[in-house]
Amino acid sequence: MAHRIIIAGGGTGGHIFPAIAIANAIRKIEADADILFVGAIGKMEMEKVPQAGYPIEGLEIAGFNRSNIFKNILLPFKLLKSLRQARNILRRFQPDAVVGVGGYASFPILRKAQKMGIPSLIQEQNSYAGKSNKILGRKANVICVGYEGMDAFFPADKILYTGNPVRGSITQSAVTKEEAMRHFGLMMGKPTVFAVGGSLGAKSINEALLPHLADFVNKDVQLIWQTGKLFYETAKAAAAPYATHVKVFDFINVMDFAYKAADAVISRAGALAIAELCVAQKPVIFVPYPFAAEDHQTKNAESLVHKNAALLIPDAEAGARLANEALSLVQNKALMQQLETNIAPLGNKNADMTIARAVLGLIK
Known part of the structure; x- marks a missing residue:
């Protein structure tokens, strides 16, 4: 039976293109793998992922706005709503594993997946881990990193030094x-x-x-x-x-x-x-x-x-x-x-x- 995998995250090309590279690599190993992307509504992934040939669902989530604090007033409500949406997607799609590549949409999906006992993998691209990945890293099964010295942020026994994925083109x-x-x-x-x-x-x-x-x-x-x-x-x-x-x-x-x-x-x-x-x-x-x-x-x-x-x-x-x-x-x-x-x-x-x-x- 084909394995079902969710890849969550996005916001910029820096998250989307590695995510697509991972999906393509999974398909090289397992041609019939059923892959669903989850992104943030209104962000670049909602356009780029379908162009790459994969289905995507969007969450109503936004990041913390550092330049205009007043724009963060609705953030807690958006986070709660996106966690509900994430739970519904997970129940409906029933993934065997969930991958988070960073960006707004990865947190709600991985958080809920971890609570539901679904295996999770984080792909931390940067040399300094973000807050949400540090939280998610506690319960993730594997953390793939692009830089050395990441045991400053994550449990050393979960870290896999892979480098960062680059698109095949x-x-x-x-x-x-x-x-x-x-x-x-x-x-x-x-x-x-x-x-x-x-x-x-x-x-x-x-x-x-x-x-x-x-x-x-x-x-x-x-x-x-x-x-x-x-x-x-x-x-x-x-x-x-x-x-x-x-x-x-x-x-x-x-x-x-x-x-x-x-x-x-x-x-x-x-x-x-x-x-x-x-x-x-x-x-x-x-x-x-x-x-x-x-x-x-x-x-x-x-x-x-x-x-x-x-x-x-x-x-x-x-x-x-x-x-x-x-x-x-x-x-x-x-x-x-x-x-x-x-x-x-x-x-x-x-x-x-x-x-x-x-x-x-x-x-x-």
């Missing part, structure tokens, strides 16, 4: 540099920077690059710029006079092409971005998102900086430093070679299969 990409450059309308032989602020864009990265587009042209450096939807029109208008060198996109679906085209990358420091950059083996300047829970993006980035495998510019300093440091990085062959050499061993192409085996191993 990146781990198995066969695209050549020529194809990638042609795709973006770029010229071969010119240094190229790829700036990406995550699936939703990054305000500080965008605002740091905007006044310096002429500098890219003057230094003959090309820029692939993923801005996110909100900044796209502004960036497009600003880049119009520099169209030969600056290519602007609100969202890039073919990330393997962008990584292949780039000589260096500017990126936030979410766990997914880091896992992908390690696999792609790219010199990177991290600009960690400063409002991430427990400032985990800075801690993620520092774990690479300490190994001389990446550079870091604090968000508050991006405006003053980012463009100039990116331009000098692509012209510093020795530093780029050092960063590439040191980031390469940190890449893990098989994390998805290791986690999938751990999930199926929970089912008696």
